Amino acid sequence: MKVFDCPVIGPRPISEFDYIGEVRRPPMDADEPTWAAYVFNRQGAPGLLREWWYHRPTGRWYVMERDTLKDEVVRFIDLEEVRYDIPA
């Protein structure tokens, strides 16, 4: 079972985390094919992927950049980097 070496709470087993998937940004005002591709397609090729992970015991969110070929976490992403504005 994988262990994440969290910068805040130290090494924790993956069973404490929920995997939410790739970090994505909805394409606002997209045409139909673009929107459909966003909703239904996921980046599946092995390589670097930014992923949402939720640590249930603490309710804390992490974005990790993971090499999905080697299953290695390359770095933890500053959450500021994944922010986007929604139309209000």
Next chain:
Amino acid sequence: MTSRLDPQPLEWLDRSETLSFEFEGLAFTGFAGDSISSALLASNQTLLGRSFKYHRPRGAVTLANHDVNALFQSSEEPNIRGDVTPLAAGMSLTACNVNGSLEKDKDQIIGKLSRFLPVGFYYKSFHKPKKLFPMWERVIREKAGLGTIDTRWDARRKAKTYGFCDLLVVGAGASGMQAALTAAEQGLDVVLADENPHIGGSLDYQLANDDSAAPIRTALKQKVQSHANIRVLPGHLACGWYTDHYVPLLGPEGIVKMRARAVISATGVMEQPAVFRNNDLPGVMMASGAQRLVARYAVKPGQRAVVLTANSEGYRAALDMLAAGVEVAAVVDMGKADSRGRWADELKSKNVSVLEGHAVYEAKGKDKLKQVVVAPFDGSACNLKLAREIDADLLLMSVGWAPAAQLLYQAGSRLAYDSTLEQILPQELPSGIFACGRLNGAFTLDQRLADGERAGTEAAAFLKDQPLPAEQTDCRDTEAHSHPWPIVDHPKGKNFVDYDEDLQLKDLVNAAKEGFDNIELMKRFSTVGMGPSQGKHANMNGIRVLAAVTGRTIDQTGSTTARPMFHPVPVQALAGRRFRAERLTAMHQWHLDNGAQMMEAGAWLRPEFYGRQEERAQAILREVQAVRTGLGLIDVSTLGKIEVMGPDAGKLLDGAYTMRMSNIKQDMTRYALMVDESGVIVDDGIAARVAEDRFYVSATTSHADATFRTLSRHIVEWGLDVRLVNRTGTLAAMNLAGPHARKLLAPLTDIDLSEENFPYLGFKEGNLCGVPVRLIRVGFVGELGYEIHLPIESAQLVWNTLMNKGAEYGIRPFGVEAQRVLRLEKGHIIVGQDTDGLTNPFEANMPWAVPLKSKPWFTGKPSLALLKERCQRTLRGFMLPKGYSGELPKECHLLIDSGDIAGRITSIAYSPSLGRYIGLAMVDQPLAGSDRMYQVRVDSGALVPLEPCAIPFYDAEGERQTIDLTEVA
């Protein structure tokens, strides 16, 4: 007569304790410390089992947990591995795979028919004619599989424990002990695990009589057992390697989930059989198997032995047999004896005949070895002109080794064939994985100790993040210990490559010729390596055969995947203790005391209804009527309850829910519908405005955690100033519903309940029965109703007060079933029951909850904008015809239109208010848009008509929800 030897120096036996047991109805005895097989062999019971397919006689081969033809059956347990399972007093055992008795197995006839059962015959034979297949299936199921399970088993559970260490060393032989010591000396916290009940590994059986090994063995064992940094775990099987060095160790008390920072595999090698005719007769054994039998169990394996060898170990085994009083008729060396070292010299000095350049062509005997046919061997075939027979009841095979590299493979190591050693060896090991010992090609004791030290040093440097020593010692041997082709063909076959599945040499050759010439294909077609031992003594020869047939190298041929577990692990150990958390509401005990039948709802237990199981229907009916005409009280504590606070609280909810939440007026609530990005409904609840910067949101029982999670992620990704508190567990909730609700509550609360001050969908904070509460005017069940949210500490007090004071209005507690009927009469959906993983709000009849024009954005909005005009189905109401008395449709029964599926029933119940069966169905277009009758196919296959009708079924104008109590008083 017994084959038990005088006490051996390292034997595992406790001769002070004699154990009696039964096998095949006969009485036997053994000693404490015996395995089942060793006790039987000590009593000269050499026939231990029957083979899987041909029911051939089989005996002991390895004594190392690979003897899968010596499986035993007790009344409680099937497939007991006799070679490693400790003997226990009073055991009553039979052989596993026999038709009749072990001695007179009626299925031996199958062996005679073997030429009509070629490789792959299962796939070729039984599928036609098709109508005969059920008959064949019964026959195959009867013949296939081993052992009998007692389905009235008692659950025996073993708790799992968690272990942690710096370094896990698997295998406590010479190199493993040395590696553990070296690392422990560097200050590391080391666990040394071995599947055997005693440490020592091959030092204790292969080198048991080697004088030079004795002081090393004593010193190593003493040092590892007394070292403060080493925890020695004998009797612990490393089941498999999992990510980040997580290795479950199966021990006598259950599984220890060991988390290490690095792993050394010192798991050694597994001896491989030679392939010749009748190489499966009882009396034909691995040399190491015979050595185990002597050293561990003090059992003399036979009277007169032939030793077939291709390495120095065979000579060591011959010496050990002599020491055990076995006459050694001949050593048959497939190569030259002069390269076999000091053991060969020692043997020759004892005047044992050595036949160089010879192989065993055939073993003879009926149920037991009688003669061995040997002949000159040129590396690929025997010269039969010079063949001769030697009388023997024991034939030892010492022709090669395969690495026990399963853990290395699982960790992602690369291994490659080494043509010097004629063995597969580790080439590249992943980070934190190390290998040493015979697994790594170190064969002499000196090499093994040096290799253990090297691995321990490297592991310590890795764990301390220090550079590796510049000088890399190569501890690998330069002599081959395996024969590249220990295989002899025979026109009459029965030369087995795989004992588990009775696969002969020709079966693999034929599989390759039929085109299954990829190792993974060959495995699946021929089933080589798929039996209980998982190819531990079949895969290496299988690969050699396939490489030869296809003209490829061993590396080009490849190897099959080595999946966990290494040995079978009992399900009771994997299951551990049952751990399934059940969440109980504050009123749980009251529900039980008042006759509630509880049901699971997500992780929660909720009252289904109150009353006896036999009176289920009447009980639900009474509860429904109480709500409609008097008062009902339901525990809804299981709802998700989330506090949303902060300046951006409204913005968060606007983005996360379909409808606008930021403009809810103070002290009002709004239906909260959540969809995902594809527009599918995932949750619903209500959102209440508590203050300008504060909302209180409810969620469905089973989706509460996910909703909390989604909201918390949106805070992060939208950069909002919001705090969330999940109050699901700390707040209780109950719904007081019925026309008398206001009348009951008014004298108990300081909140003004008047319609003007507290209208439908209103929200108020105040006191009830003297404790702080939140009240919400809700309408889920379709009557005047107040949802009361309050801290769990005061919930029972309020519940009791309402039940007591409500008695005059005929108050009843009601459960989930009554609530389902009540809401169905109102046409309210339950997310997950009336919707599925594809249902959008338009299909669920809720276009009013999707403000496409007035809201610029919410999760799923672009999808819903596209879906609005493209709905392929719609949720519709229906009733069964008046007076219908036939078979009742059920939820999930299919609607049929012109012979095609046209939808399904999502909810159906008897409505006491209407006196008819009503329901909801997800109906495909165009049927949904028509006013035709629906037809539903019930269990019997009959079609039952349904009358489409408008929703809600009851009180369409919603007058009941604002009912003035004076009117009903």
